Amino acid sequence: MAQIEQEYQGNVILELKEVSKTFPQVEKNSDPRRHGVLDRLNLRVREGEFVTIVGTSGCGKSTLLNIIAGLDAPDSGSISAKRDNKNTGKAERVVIFQEGALFPWLTVTDNVEFGLKIAGIPKELRKEIASNFIEMVSLTRFAGSYVYQLSGGMKQRVAIARALALDPQILLMDEPFAALDVQTREILHEQLLQIHKSTGKTILFVTHNINEAVQLGDRIILLSPHTRGIKREIVIDYPKPHDIDSPEISAIRRELLNELQEDFKFAKSHP
């Protein structure tokens, strides 16, 4: 455990400077106001880093991910990402959306192949990649099913397979395992760490599960509705997966819980 240094070490792949974001708060029968979510947020992510992001519900985690993905424009501030030349033609920063964004007109296989098709990967190779990832998430039997035929957790696994199949430089995961049972989740944790290690991907991983956050992250970022930005960063310098029962990790866990508790109280008192 170490407080984050001012000059962050390593090869910076992603840098957010003074990023702010507000949303119009359109309400029935009332003037539109604006609702600030992120306020001058700064963030640098090192190449190959596994950053987990926690925060109370509605604090702006998904918003941040969308901004990093380039799907939403910030009101002000800048985002710069280092381009990887190897990765031409393919999507660079791929999001696993919090809410199923699977295409209902495609089968599981076709969903997983989608990004590859767009990138112009030949059919044979596409098929192979897709079936590997579908197997990884244990859905081989449902490869030909359509989206409405899947259970909640199955959909989430398809979304994971779809993103991983694209082999992006930066993987943005928004509560990807929220609907999964413990076993599946553990397996996928292992596999994700494995992929992270072998490919050196940069991963930003949103979760509301503190255990998950401390187990997986090289660094944990706590977003807060209070500060409208990063309230706390904790770097965990231990080999992974971090043992949740070790005293060091436990301490971090407790610390985070306290911080969250504070935010939560703040939110309660500022309805």
Add this chain to the structure above:
Amino acid sequence: MAQIEQEYQGNVILELKEVSKTFPQVEKNSDPRRHGVLDRLNLRVREGEFVTIVGTSGCGKSTLLNIIAGLDAPDSGSISAKRDNKNTGKAERVVIFQEGALFPWLTVTDNVEFGLKIAGIPKELRKEIASNFIEMVSLTRFAGSYVYQLSGGMKQRVAIARALALDPQILLMDEPFAALDVQTREILHEQLLQIHKSTGKTILFVTHNINEAVQLGDRIILLSPHTRGIKREIVIDYPKPHDIDSPEISAIRRELLNELQEDFKFAKSHP
């Protein structure tokens, strides 16, 4: 902890007899086969009982809930529920769906009021009930917002408020807290137990979170893709909330984990 008795004690409010359910497995370019999910499942639920349901992803938890709610018809078998005469005109068995089923054309308030409006509750009363439950899930500030303006966790909270506002006899909750942060979740656990205690509601609660299952349930049911039905039932006869760190609860937890591990392996080996 006690094995479930053959003759289940108490006032049975809900009884499933030999319920089976299959789905057509429509696949692209292949003949339709059928895919069995539940096979001659039997279940009796006592009035006022809090039953938690766990199981690997895709084992049929949501399917079971839908059948109990009367939204899907089983292929065979019967479901009988005791009607509560007090509850005339209002929905009896209300589901909190795993995937947001909020109405995008309504504001948060209107969503929460929906069922009350259908039940013909007068406007004033409706407003009051709705605002109470919206406050309970800490969304007062967003009462006038439309669904697309909410974060994932916020949507889930609206769905909870919507179901609770209806004050149903049986509450069917399908992973209702999956998208919520620890704090919010804990608060809602408390509130749910509180409601359960004071109203004597019967609750069926699906979760993939074993801790949650053992903390909240009077009885835990383990669904399994292996048996296509209930593989294990554990009754927990301790005052609630159950302390997850107590040796008894810990033991139950471990036992469940083992069972799940087994199912998971089974699923892996039967793709």
Add this chain to the structure above:
Amino acid sequence: ATSTGSTNTATNNPTTAAEPAQQKTVRIGYFPNLTHAQAVIGLGNGDFQKALGSNIEVKTQIFNAGPSAIEALFANQIDVTYIGPNPAINGYVQSEGKALRIVAGAASGGASFVVRNDAGINSVADFAGKKFSSPQLGNTQDVALRKYLLDNGYKTKENGGNVEVLPASNGDIFTLLVKKDIDGAWVPEPWVAKHVKEANASIFLDERDLWPNGDFVTAHIIVRTEYLNQNPDVIEKLIKAHIDETNWINSHPDEARRVFNEQLQVLTGKTIPDDEFKDALSRLKLTYDPIKDSLVESANAAYDLGYLRQKPDLSEIYDLTILNKVLRERGLQEIT
């Protein structure tokens, strides 16, 4: 047979090396109507093509209504067309007297005022509160009907009077008569015959009775002015053919009926029953005389009724030089 764009070229070799004459085209429009009988027969069976010779290619175009024919003429899609008096006047007026010229007549008579037998109309005095139809707002029959009513002291409802005039298509007029929704109608042949035969109606007034000598124009031939100026030779041949056809029909009524029905069958898949046909022809005359006076009078009446915004100056609408030349050559009486 005739159809769009299909060409009735003469069967013999169109051009020979010995004949350097210029190849010309004439595009003729007509309606599958009794009043255009010369065209229906002559263009249908190839008489016109024969008469015009192999150097002139005849293309035909069927129209269902006057405005389309005028539009096509304006748009330089046809050169010549058989047409009723009102579309000709309208086309002339709209183009400020430029676009077209009437070069010959085609038909006279053939319109009557029929009334339902059970409408209780025995004389002009019984018109009050009645409903009548004409086939087309502002067409010859409509003008005639309205003028007749006015002359007999009846005003139409929209002008504060007590009779109603409802323009409706000929087919619909039949329905309305049978349903007794109207009491009478001023219609052309062969509808007069059909109404009399099938709709329990009878002729209250034959329009010929209103005109001197019983002659008034119901169809004539118009030519695009530009075409007329550039190809008087073609038009001359056409008028000759038209006159010949007219004479043939008038002298061979039975055979003409048969040939007409044959052509009508080709164009519409329908024929006019023989009895109706005979009855209709008894009130209709095919002619080459354009009956100038009746057109002017009809136009004035249309102006009086408010259909034309300005009193029409029809001084230039006729160009009968070619017709008169032909008549002169044949020793027939010229038209003045």
Add this chain to the structure above:
Amino acid sequence: MQKAILEARKQEYRPDTTDIANVVLFLAAFVGIWQLVSNIGIFPSVLMPTPAKVIETIARLVTDSSMTVGIGVTMWRLLAGFAMAVGIGGAVGLTMVKFQGFGKTMSSFAVGLLTFPSIAWVPFSILLIGFNDFGILFVVIMASVFSVMTSTYGSIRNVPPIYIRAAKNMGASGFALLRYVMIPAATPSLIMGIRQAWSFAWHALIGAEILITTLYGLGHVLHVGREFNDMSQIIAVMIAIFAIGLLVDRLVFMRLEEKVRARWGLNQHNE
């Protein structure tokens, strides 16, 4: 950040001004080209009158009140006929949703009947109703009712089933289900359908006003224009029809649509 908010504000209000500017621009360009073509004189002026000539004609038609009365009469017929078509078509469409067998059969029938041109309905109208205003209404209704029917049926059938399930579960059924769920959920699609039905009604009305002459109405004015080969009168009527179409769309359909789109968050496309 203040700046950002201001800019965002501006963006929200932007559409109204640029929108009108766009419309004006389009129209100006159109009239410009028209004047140019007239000047060059490719087309004979009898068939292609100059803008000035058309304006003169409009002035005349307004002065002799045939245009003003025509618009009034036509709008009255249109609204009456269309209202009835919406009522009947909507009701039958909903019945089709309710009774699947009937729905499927009627749906093809409706497409068959929708293809009947108004000229085919006129003889029946004269026969069954009469040669009068009601006959015209009959034609208008017959021509648009099947359009309303198909769109109602299709739009509601395309509603995501989850909304219907949720509503049923909360006790909605019959009329309430229809009124509070099916119709609002289908609204974005229904608006599109209604627009088309509106156009069908227009077509039929103009056709009927020509064939069933009552001396009043835009169809009559158009017909007179054609009968007298007065191209400028035809164009004048087309301009009137176009202007009414534009106005109705702006004032009714588009407003409704914008409102609905805002609620549903469909405007996110714009970003």
Add this chain to the structure above:
Amino acid sequence: MQKAILEARKQEYRPDTTDIANVVLFLAAFVGIWQLVSNIGIFPSVLMPTPAKVIETIARLVTDSSMTVGIGVTMWRLLAGFAMAVGIGGAVGLTMVKFQGFGKTMSSFAVGLLTFPSIAWVPFSILLIGFNDFGILFVVIMASVFSVMTSTYGSIRNVPPIYIRAAKNMGASGFALLRYVMIPAATPSLIMGIRQAWSFAWHALIGAEILITTLYGLGHVLHVGREFNDMSQIIAVMIAIFAIGLLVDRLVFMRLEEKVRARWGLNQHNE
């Protein structure tokens, strides 16, 4: 359970037979009522021919081949015109989606232009194209192209933004985004729109065939029926139009729709 499966199987296949039975039943009922009305003789038989008379007429029209040729010619014109309308309308509609300002303006314009009756297009068609088959095609195209345009634009704008966002995030843009996401996502709604456009094309075609006489085509046969007040010929043509409409709907639109609905899981409504 075997029984249940068998029953479920039956249910899946049921539609085809009952569906045809339904259609036959409807038609039989219609002809029955018609015969009855003829027998009672409320309407004079010249105006309301008996079914037998109409069948005789159809036989005549088929024998003299005006019906067969008419159907052939009309279908050819319809398909050619409609195909072009779909091409042009689709392309413009997509451009409208792409350029918001243009889209908004054009969308109202399209509604305005869609309301132009075909009779208004005829003079322009004669002027610009000619009094021939191409002139007819022009009218057909003008009458249906705006319908295709509005539905394309509207359907794509109603696509849930999440699909577009997900696709963009996976690297789709421009044509690929259109081809693989926007169009398939809009398909359920597009099918409805295309059905309506098809009807617009029909209306315009019949109108144009009457005004631009070419002696062939159903419109011509209908017109002759009207000109000769031959009600049985009018009805014969209406039957032909209806039969073609029904067949095309069954063979093309409905098949397409069923396929799409099955994929999307929209058939769950049926349960």
